[in-house]
Amino acid sequence: RVREFIMKDAYTFDIDEAGLDVQYQKMYEAYCSIFDRLHLNYKIVKADTGAMGGLLSEEYQAISNIGEDIVVGCENCDFSSNLEITEVVDTLEEDQSPMLEIELKETPNAKTIEEVAAFFGKEPKDFVKTLLYEADGKIVAFCIPGNRELNETKAQKILKANSMEMANFEDVEKATGAKVGFAGPVGLDVPVYLDRQVLKMKNFIVGANKTDHHLINVNVKDFEPVEVADLTQVMEGDICPNCHQKLVFHRGIEVGNLFKLGTKYSKTMNLMYTDENNVLKPVWMGSYGIGLERCMAAVVEQHHDEHGIIWPKEIAPFKLAIVPVSLKDNEQVGAMESLYSYCQENKFDVLLDDRNERPGVKFKDMELIGIPYRITIGKGIKSGLVEWVDRATKQKEEISLEDAKTRIQQLYQ
Ligand SMILES: [Zn+2]
Known part of the structure; x- marks a missing residue:
């Protein structure tokens, strides 16, 4: 932004x-x-x-x-x-293993999914996360696979809620009867919305709504979701x-x-x-x-490189800069004035860099601000030549003053 x-x-x-x-x-x-x-x-x-x-x-x-x-x-x-x-296209294969007996397990000092997974020697995908939200003043729960994130836009749409945000600590503790981090769908007294991928899972781990406890071998039959939907963020x-x-x-x-x-x-x-x-x-x-x-x-x-901006010519503040190398050289100044008044007469909006600076400084500045083309007037003017420089490619060409005018005209047409 x-x-x-x-x-x-x-x-x-x-x-x-x-x-x-x-x-x-x-x-x-x-x-x-x-x-x-x-x-x-x-x-x-x-x-x-x-x-x-x-x-x-x-x-x-x-x-x-x-x-x-x-x-x-x-x-x-x-x-x-x-x-x-x-x-989220549901490609999860249905777990065919037999349903096991649900069990309450003490999980001391393990709160995050990673910690609890390490405790049981399992992976986040073996968990079902329960996330409590406050939607239009009511507490609801979303249950999703442990290795995925809730998509709040989808979740809010399912609820048809005007506002939705994560439930605060107090509300979570009130709803679950446990400290934050142990919410689970079994026996939870708020509406549970279930991600459809959970339907394919068996014997998963959830919070037990009891501090420092989790339930293992939980299956969808162990609780009653009010709705099953696509709730997660695509990965x-x-x-x-x-x-x-x-x-x-x-x-x-x-x-x-x-x-x-x-x-x-x-x-x-x-x-x-x-x-x-x-x-x-x-x-x-x-x-x-x-x-x-x-x-x-x-x-x-x-559109940039290590020297600065490279404006496309359609939106460059100026398509062309005219840069004399030395303001002490009468021939260079003469050519500069001739080119510049040619542009003014034709209403070509060019940038004239007539600052009394070293040429290197002027070139660097023109590159930094990204003017697409530059005419450099230097010693070559003694033979009637100026330099035409392309900002994007850095290509330089010696051309006559007359050719320069033709090119300017083409550029501004
Ligand atoms: Zn495709």
Whole structure:
């Protein structure tokens, strides 16, 4: 993220869903061409409609190691999704072993899954974790395989809760009758939501709702979940819902998003229209945004080298810098003025570095701020030549002053 956040917003208003679909598709394509012209490497991912609500949300995620979002992709196909909503494809093999007798075991000084696993000589995948949450003021429990994480977005959606957060210590102790770390589904007096993968597990270990105790050989028959659902976060190496190859994770910066809002806001704000039969109907809305500074940040993350920024010429603050080597050399100054006034006459917005600095300092600064092309005016001007430098490739060419003008013209056209 960046400290500032200026957003370009757009909204569409239609009389029906088909109209919204057409507008949405147009915005989708427009945004693709914008991000293409920004030279961003991005993925379009389906996202949770979350706080905004509505029918569909998609994000443009610029791929970057410093991004704060995780973009789920596939090693094989073009599947792309936001971590929050990606389905966990259930490939767990059903454990065929016979059910054993449930047993209470004392587990002193072992609280975390890793500690308890070490105590029993087992692995986290042999556990079922019980996580207590407060949702809309009520305490609920989620039971998931011990080697997985709860996906709070999915969990909150199952509950249809407006707010959901981890239960505090006091509430956990009140609900379980034990210190934090020993919650389990057996005999627990709050609604239990079960991850569907647990159905394949047998003889697992859970907290015993008793401090320093766990139950072993627990099976799903030993408690009564109110609902079974996909509750966990997808992991790298899980199976692609599309093609069943392996999922891979990237980090991303969310640079834009699209929302099919439908009639959610028009209904609450009473934005209606009268149709041809004189019936009042709500307007169908779409909402579309681009984070401007985030785009700049993402472009710089993707286009730089050890010397600084390499702006794509489409969005560079200046496409060209004119840099004289010596302001004491009349010929160089003459050529500089000639080139610069040529640019001014033609309304080509160039940067003239006429600071009284050593040439090395000026070159470094132009590279740092990422001006795509540089014309250096040096000793070669005695033979009518200047240097044309490409920031990205660092390629240098000696060309005549006239050729330089032609190139400038091509660049700005
Ligand atoms: Zn795939």
